[in-house]
Amino acid sequence: MAKITFQYENGDTVESFASAGESLLDVAKKSNVPIDAPCSGNGSCGKCRVKLLSGELDSKMTRHITEEEYAAGWRLSCCSSVTGDVTVEVPDIASAYKSRMKVADLSSKEEIAIFEQAKAGVEGAGIEMKNNLEVIDVVMDPPTLDDTMPDNERLVWKIREVTGVQKVRLPFSVIKDLAANLRESNFNCKCVIRKTANDIFVYDVLPGDQEARIGGLAIDIGTTTVSAILLDLKTGEILGKGSAGNGQIRYGADVINRIIESQKPGGKRNLQKAIIDETLNPMIDEICRSAKFPSSKIYRMSIASNTTMNHLLLGVDANSVRMEPYIPTFFKTNSVFAQDLGINVHPAAHILLAPNIGSYVGGDITAGALVSMIWNRPEYSLFIDLGTNGELVFGNEDFLMSCACSAGPAFEGGDISCGMRATDGAIEAVAIDKDTMEPTLSIIGDEGQKPVGLCGSGIIDMISELFVTGIINAKGKFQREGERIRHDKYGMGSYVIAFEKDAGGTKDIEITEVDIDNFIRAKGAIFSAIRTMLASLDFTVDMIDDVYVAGGIGSGINMKNAVTIGMFPDIPLEKFHYIGNSSLTGAYCMLLSTPAERKLYEVAANMTYMELSTVPTYMDEFVACCFIPHTDSQIFPSVQLR
């Protein structure tokens, strides 16, 4: 066995052992070392770079590594096999994808506002914000020699009296400790219950003189990022909020690669562990710790995620999601409880899953559609969720149609050589001077933060600016020359966004024609999906009344630039609304309100799913969209005018 040492830029190391011939990327995966590999290790994305510090690897040459870089020790880990002991450096740009936990500052009003707004929207449709969890006081007469009713019957009788509901269910978890719990409180207790018209379910029996709290957790499981908020379900107050990278990222950047990994031996379990043990549970602990709230008092969870994510979360085989005829195990299921998955909240906590409506339109979209409120308006609205997949819903109060397109991870910074998630060091906005070609960058982070890479909104700006300044043409090829423009020996052009001296990393930050091409294909996938779906309904883009944009791309998205590059339809800018992470705000409303939960099932049931890959014209549309803004510039009159 060879000893493999992974060294992070901050000096931390992880040691592992491997056999000769093993792929270095596989070794990193099994050692939980986060190396970004959006293509899942087939050598096409070029992101899994590491730098040899000592020892040797058997590495293939690749177009992603120049000769100078190779000489300096740079290798692609997916194209390198182990030959003996070796130490490699794992760059921070890779670890930007790692499961980094962030607990939000709730004193910031912005963090809260988006939830208040979603709630107000749903309430505006007459949907009450109430749920069926409550705390009741149950004060019994203690037993005597003349009153020898057993504990469980004594409790059930009193709960019937207090609630007026006849059928009371005491699960085994309550029975187990009932004797001690009743006696410690001298038969004066509080019960946390779920109350419906037909029955009462008892979660906990607690001392009557203590405050009983009811926590709830809403979670958005994105392919790349996971976010959660902790609520007090009695008051609706938001107690905590956090986010982290999805720990499954090392098994591939997109759902297809994850499903493929899940089919390997132990794969389903590995992917489930990555999301539950490595992502959700640590995040729940962290949020609860920062909110000083015991996780065992979380009695309900709601989860919104795409179809693949919720299948992998449950440890359910997702292969049939990927294989024709693309059949998930479930759209909707009410059978999952925290203890089934080993999630660290109350074991009997019910997990509400936002319903899927197809293999590629999942609970994240139905939850998002709920809070977009497009189902409640006469106007024709388009809801777009820009995630690793792009999903669309179009319609109004009479109908809803949805489809998904594979945009790839470009909107979250994947598939772009200098791309990154919208975290510290990410360039979120760019302007370029037409004459000097010098850029002005807006960078996430504290004052003085150096740029590290481009996040989604920064890429949109960058490509739009390169185009309007004439630096690149409609095909994304470089057509001007200057200090910041370079061409490699194959003639491939690039633009230097920040020179090494100004950048936060160890080399120049550049955007290449390959990156631009990747992004054009991503935005082309979105726009062609919009056109195709609308066409199937005999609509054209100019008939859209409103566009609701959701997703982790960030509130910094410049709608004008997005229209300029041909990603969004060319309609008046005031018709665009950025509604943030609507998957999470939808899960939040579902958790908080049982009527909202029911409405969500109803909205999902009324949504028609359109499988784009079966529409013959989609490919033609897509090819026509792989230009800036489009081969048919008449579709973008305002861009043409400029």
Add this chain to the structure above:
Amino acid sequence: MAKITFQYENGDTVESFASAGESLLDVAKKSNVPIDAPCSGNGSCGKCRVKLLSGELDSKMTRHITEEEYAAGWRLSCCSSVTGDVTVEVPDIASAYKSRMKVADLSSKEEIAIFEQAKAGVEGAGIEMKNNLEVIDVVMDPPTLDDTMPDNERLVWKIREVTGVQKVRLPFSVIKDLAANLRESNFNCKCVIRKTANDIFVYDVLPGDQEARIGGLAIDIGTTTVSAILLDLKTGEILGKGSAGNGQIRYGADVINRIIESQKPGGKRNLQKAIIDETLNPMIDEICRSAKFPSSKIYRMSIASNTTMNHLLLGVDANSVRMEPYIPTFFKTNSVFAQDLGINVHPAAHILLAPNIGSYVGGDITAGALVSMIWNRPEYSLFIDLGTNGELVFGNEDFLMSCACSAGPAFEGGDISCGMRATDGAIEAVAIDKDTMEPTLSIIGDEGQKPVGLCGSGIIDMISELFVTGIINAKGKFQREGERIRHDKYGMGSYVIAFEKDAGGTKDIEITEVDIDNFIRAKGAIFSAIRTMLASLDFTVDMIDDVYVAGGIGSGINMKNAVTIGMFPDIPLEKFHYIGNSSLTGAYCMLLSTPAERKLYEVAANMTYMELSTVPTYMDEFVACCFIPHTDSQIFPSVQLR
């Protein structure tokens, strides 16, 4: 730490480590070495003998060990503390209590007859032998691109169609593997379901071309012995049967000592482990192996046991069962599933617990009362279950009253120096020649089996014979002399049942005045309970029409002798009926038939519980019964006549 070596008579050893000062009995307990300690280690029963082979112990002298025995190395383990490395021999008479597994030979008709008889009795009352578990064929159209219903909905729709029931519940365990299970069988499958008028619960989805079996397990958990039978719930056929000692025995012989042990740190878990991990699961494995039946196909279990046993089984605090006002956590609960307890059958198997009706009248008695059929007859019948506790039910189709008395383990061979369970080597019947005082023994086991000790029925015979031959008087004191009669230096008499040369052990088998006294108190407890309960109803013993005797005492019980010693009322012998282990046959009927299960709840609900300890005259009755047959010999006219 000192090294403690326990050596069995067959040469097997168990090694353990202990600190100086630890009680040897406690070391044996934590090392799972079965040393019989019915008194739970307070020095009163004298059964926890071991023999020093090497090393020393700090041992108290006790009346249970003679000076010769002490010199030969005999010690009571509860009265001995560790001082250093030591090796002790653990006699087989102690290991007779050990969790010895026995799988019954079902080719023997006797083994089956008792179940057939119980079933026929219940059926005779118009109770149908049918349950709600069944296997249905579910043949679906496989999905296509035009028929993309998800797997769970596809299955639910078809089950609705097949069964006509609208509400179908697919638990998470079914959802988890649904994709693979449906595809492996090409959507042609069998489902194991529970079907009620309101809903269907799906246990398993299996390939359509394989046979689907439905196993059920009925268990009697006695304080001393555990028995179980495995059924095919589709046909009612008995597939296997087994019994074993209750692994909790090392925590005390009776329920009170077990409850006390359960209150020590980790005690609840230890007692639960002893019954589940050390007794039930190995027994289930063994029965299933011998029946060639997969334990995962056991979809339902029924358990009959006394109130303490079912509380300890569930890991529920039993202390309030023992402490005034004697309140159990439950009489009846439907909330327990195999996975809650870690029992190795199908995780979703429902565990039907025969209902308790008081702290000391539990599910073993209600189940037994069901199959005694006394609730279905106009005649006044007495049902007696002779276990570690003695329980009685008296009544007819109009009323039922029950009570419990603490008889101690004497009927199962406990508290008797030469006592043992009714296994190989046990003397089950005895006759003594009036003139020669020579005994004739009937021994359980193969031809040539040497006697090891007395089981319950043997003790009854022995005391009756000693009494009618005038060897002992009505107080149980020896009054004749002879080769087999001995007196120790304190004047305590004993009778040698078998000399060492004829015995299966290493010393003479003797019954002493202390043993006789213990047994007289046990039989006195039973008879005084009968008299007290009947008196409270203004009945006398001669008004009893029939007596149904149940319990592990064995079909060998000689009713005439039992009457002679004043254990049972003096009524015509043809009115006595031995009905075997009615706790197990009751559990069997409950498992097999949902109407029988309902009837059992009804019988239990109609049973009045009488707490004997609160009846002022009970103690006087008891004292009067501590003679052979009774201080008032007119109560036993037939004995008086002889």
